[in-house]
Amino acid sequence: MMRGTVPMDAVASPRKMPMLEMPRDAQAFAIVDRIYEAAFAAELWPDALEAASALSHSASGAIFLVSDHLPVRAIGEAHLQPLLDEFMMGDNWTLSESVQRMCSMQPASFVRIDDFMTGEEIGRDPIYACSRTFGVGSPVCTSICMPNGELALFVFQRWLRDGKYDQAAIDLLNGLRPHFARAGLVAGRLGLERAGTAVSILRDIGLPAAIMSGSGSVLTANRLLEDMADVFLPLAHGGMALADEQANALFQQAITQNRDNRVVRSIPVAATRGRPALIVHVLPLHRAAHDVFSGADILVATTAVDIGATVPSPGILSGLFDLTRAEARLATELAYGRSVQEAAMEIGISIKSARTYLERIFRKTETGRQSQLVALLKSARTFS
Numbered sequence: 001m002m003r004g005t006v007p008m009d010a011v012a013s014p015r016k017m018p019m020l021e022m023p024r025d026a027q028a029f030a031i032v033d034r035i036y037e038a039a040f041a042a043e044l045w046p047d048a049l050e051a052a053s054a055l056s057h058s059a060s061g062a063i064f065l066v067s068d069h070l071p072v073r074a075i076g077e078a079h080l081q082p083l084l085d086e087f088m089m090g091d092n093w094t095l096s097e098s099v100q101r102m103c104s105m106q107p108a109s110f111v112r113i114d115d116f117m118t119g120e121e122i123g124r125d126p127i128y129a130c131s132r133t134f135g136v137g138s139p140v141c142t143s144i145c146m147p148n149g150e151l152a153l154f155v156f157q158r159w160l161r162d163g164k165y166d167q168a169a170i171d172l173l174n175g176l177r178p179h180f181a182r183a184g185l186v187a188g189r190l191g192l193e194r195a196g197t198a199v200s201i202l203r204d205i206g207l208p209a210a211i212m213s214g215s216g217s218v219l220t221a222n223r224l225l226e227d228m229a230d231v232f233l234p235l236a237h238g239g240m241a242l243a244d245e246q247a248n249a250l251f252q253q254a255i256t257q258n259r260d261n262r263v264v265r266s267i268p269v270a271a272t273r274g275r276p277a278l279i280v281h282v283l284p285l286h287r288a289a290h291d292v293f294s295g296a297d298i299l300v301a302t303t304a305v306d307i308g309a310t311v312p313s314p315g316i317l318s319g320l321f322d323l324t325r326a327e328a329r330l331a332t333e334l335a336y337g338r339s340v341q342e343a344a345m346e347i348g349i350s351i352k353s354a355r356t357y358l359e360r361i362f363r364k365t366e367t368g369r370q371s372q373l374v375a376l377l378k379s380a381r382t383f384s
Contacts, residue, residue, distance in 0.1 A: 039183035040289040096127040152184035178322035214297035335377040
C-alpha cells in the first residue's frame with residue numbers, strides 16, 4: 001500500500017546547503033571521507049549518499065545489495081525513506097523492468113536508466129510510478145560486481161522539477177564511483193550492518209585482510225591473510241610487503257602517500273603457479289571507521305582474479321582501475337603497444353574521444369604520461 005505523498009518542500013534536506021557552499025574539490029574530498037566511513041558504519045550511508053546527492057544536484061541516493069541467495073538489502077537518504085520502503089515492500093522491485101534491466105546490464109559507469117527504456121516500459125514500470133508520486137524521477141544507476149557474485153547498485157534520482165541529469169553531473173558521480181566500488185565491497189561483506197570490533201570485521205569480511213597504522217605497521221590480520229605467506233611478507237618493525245616486486249613498489253608508495261593524502265589504490269599482483277592473480281585494495285580508515293578499528297589508519301583487503309589472457313582484458317582493467325567500458329577498451333589497446341591514434345582506429349572512435357578517454361584514464365590510474373600508464377598496464381600483463 002502506498003504510504004502517501006511527501007511534499008517536496010518538506011523533504012528537502014537542510015544539511016545539503018553547507019556542502020554546496022564548499023569548493024567543489026573540498027566537497028569531493030569530504031564525500032570520499034564519508035563513503036569510506038560508511039563502509040564500516042552502515043548507519044552513516046544516508047549521510048554519505050546525501051553528500052553525493054548535493055554534489056550532483058540529486059534529490060536522493062541509495063545503495064542496494066542484490067544476491068541470488070539473500071533478500072535484497074538497501075539503505076537510502078532519510079528524507080526519502082518512505083520511497084525506499086515502498087520500493088522494498090514485498091517483492092515490488094522484482095516487478096520493475098528498469099531494475100531487471102540494470103541488473104542484467106550491470107553498467108560499469110553511471111548511466112541514465114531512461115536511455116535504456118522505451119516510453120511504454122517507463123509508463124508501466126511500478127518503480128517509476130512510485131517515484132513520480134514522491135516527486136522524483138530521472139534515475140541514474142551504476143553496478144558493482146562483488147567477488148561472491150553479489151551485485152551492489154548505486155542509484156541517484158533528481159526532483160522532477162530539475163529535469164534529467166546532464167553529462168557534467170554524471171561525470172561527478174563517476175568520479176566517486178571507484179570509492180563507491182571499494183566501500184561497496186566492504187559493505188556487501190558486512191551485510192550493510194555495523195560490525196562491532198576490528199576483529200569481528202576482519203573475520204566477517206571473508207577476504208584476506210589486515211589493518212595497519214599510518215606508519216605501515218600491521219596491527220592485526222585475519223587467518224586468511226596470514227595463510228598467504230607467498231604473497232605477503234613480514235618486514236622489520238611490524239611492516240608488511242608484497243612478494244611481487246612491481247606490486248610491492250605500488251603498495252609501499254600507497255602506504256607512504258596515505259600518511260598525508262589518504263590515498264586509495266587497487267594493486268594488481270600477478271598470478272603464480274598454483275595461485276590466481278590478485279587485487280590488493282588499500283583503503284583509508286576515516287573518522288568513524290578509524291574509531292571502529294581502534295585508531296588504525298589503513299585496511300588492506302585482497303580479492304582474487306581468474307582470467308586467461310596475457311594482456312589484461314577490458315573487464316580486468318575496469319576492476320583494477322574502475323574504468324568505463326570505453327576507457328578499458330582503449331587502455332587494453334595501449335597495453336598492446338598501440339599508439340592513441342592506432343587504438344582509436346581499432347575500437348572505432350575519434351582521436352578527440354580517445355584523448356578525452358585517455359585523460360580520464362590518467363586520473364583514475366594516477367599516472368600523468370602515456371609511458372607511465374603503459375608501464376602500469378604491463379605490470380598487470382602477466383595475469384593468467
